[in-house]
Amino acid sequence: MSEIRPIRWADGQLHLLDQTRLPAEETTVVVARYEEAVDAIREMRVRGAPAIGVTAAYAMAMAARRLADESRGQPGSQFMPLLEQAATRIKAARPTAVNLGWAVDRMLAVAASSGTPPEIAGRLLAEAEKIQTEDEAINRRMGEFGKDLMPDGGSVLTHCNTGALATSAFGTALGVIRAGWESGKRFDVFNTETRPWLQGARLTSWEFQKLGIPATLLVDSAAGMLMRQGRIGCVITGADRIAANGDTANKIGTYALAVLARENGIPFYVAAPTSTIDLGLPDGDGIEIEERAPEEVTRYGAVPTAPQGVAAVNPAFDVTPHRYITAIVTESGVASAPYAESLLLAVRSEK
Numbered sequence: 214m215s216e217i218r219p220i221r222w223a224d225g226q227l228h229l230l231d232q233t234r235l236p237a238e239e240t241t242v243v244v245a246r247y248e249e250a251v252d253a254i255r256e257m258r259v260r261g262a263p264a265i266g267v268t269a270a271y272a273m274a275m276a277a278r279r280l281a282d283e284s285r286g287q288p289g290s291q292f293m294p295l296l297e298q299a300a301t302r303i304k305a306a307r308p309t310a311v312n313l314g315w316a317v318d319r320m321l322a323v324a325a326s327s328g329t330p331p332e333i334a335g336r337l338l339a340e341a342e343k344i345q346t347e348d349e350a351i352n353r354r355m356g357e358f359g360k361d362l363m364p365d366g367g368s369v370l371t372h373c374n375t376g377a378l379a380t381s382a383f384g385t386a387l388g389v390i391r392a393g394w395e396s397g398k399r400f401d402v403f404n405t406e407t408r409p410w411l412q413g414a415r416l417t418s419w420e421f422q423k424l425g426i427p428a429t430l431l432v433d434s435a436a437g438m439l440m441r442q443g444r445i446g447c448v449i450t451g452a453d454r455i456a457a458n459g460d461t462a463n464k465i466g467t468y469a470l471a472v473l474a475r476e477n478g479i480p481f482y483v484a485a486p487t488s489t490i491d492l493g494l495p496d497g498d499g500i501e502i503e504e505r506a507p508e509e510v511t512r513y514g515a516v517p518t519a520p521q522g523v524a525a526v527n528p529a530f531d532v533t534p535h536r537y538i539t540a541i542v543t544e545s546g547v548a549s550a551p552y553a554e555s556l557l558l559a560v561r562s563e564k
């Protein structure tokens with residue numbers, strides 16, 4: 214099987230596998246301007262915290278290249294102030310995943326080095342490529358650490374999509390499941406549908422099929438019943454932002470799964486790179502939760518699924534308090550409570 218790589222830089226443009234079209238169509242959107250990358254993030258053509266970070270890094274490189282072209286030969290260049298304006302716009306594309314702001318800040322730090330605008334633009338492209346390459350390596354390391362948590366003969370439930378599609382390649386929580394499977398362990402895999410965008414049904418099921426890992430799809434609300442029946446042995450999800458104390462923001466529905474797991478005596482794991490850990494936030498109360506359009510709940514594509522004019526609320530993420538989390542897998546190892554200490558150590562060891 215060839216690896217799924219949703220983000221590709223070629224011919225001076227960003228090629229994104231359009232995740233709004235999967236699994237029906239495998240089409241690519243080609244992005245030449247940073248504003249189009251911002252739109253692609255907002256419209257969920259590319260999604261998942263690490264993938265958003267990588268796309269944001271390329272968006273910064275595209276902004277820098279255009280500004281360098283425009284400022285060529287002109288004294289008193291506005292290059293840096295205009296690049297900072299682009300950075301603010303890119304950061305605002307989606308608020309919850311910290312990887313986006315993390316990647317943009319890393320690019321700004323490179324841009325602050327001395328050099329002409331074209332030199333800086335060249336360095337920014339190299340940095341974006343480095344972030345993408347590093348992401349795959351980090352995910353594979355998480356898989357190595359996390360595979361020991363996977364059962365041999367039991368079962369695992371996952372939520373949303375945390376696979377290659379949500380990253381540069383390999384994935385986070387799905388990568389841990391993959392690493393467990395590829396180590397020779399055999400277990401049942403369940404994945405939720407993940408309303409309203411159906412990242413689980415459309416994307417995770419597609420990835421498991423490509424990987425040759427048998428997986429069973431369930432509606433989100435069936436998870437409690439399956440746990441009570443003893444059919445789920447553990448749960449593993451990704452994360453969009455992890456506060457210093459371990460409180461974890463992830464796809465809406467994660468909190469309910471964690472509480473159900475505790476009620477049923479099932480371990481609940483999170484897998485995320487250290488770039489998802491936000492040590493600036495003491496706990497999850499400070500995490501901004503993206504609210505998306507109510508129409509995503511009241512219709513599916515063009516098809517209404519609720520009466521016209523009905524009110525709907527659509528938080529895209531929720532926060533799981535750290536007390537429900539059995540362990541957090543990062544590229545530096547498996548962290549456990551007290552997370553205020555173990556996550557700090559994990560972040561420091563990757564600096």
Ligand code: MRU
Pocket residue numbers: 260261262263310372373374375376379380384385386412450451452453463464465529
């Ligand atoms: O709204 P999405 O599809 O971007 O949400 C994605 C998730 O919540 C993932 O679980 C998270 O980003 C981790 S992805 C490796």
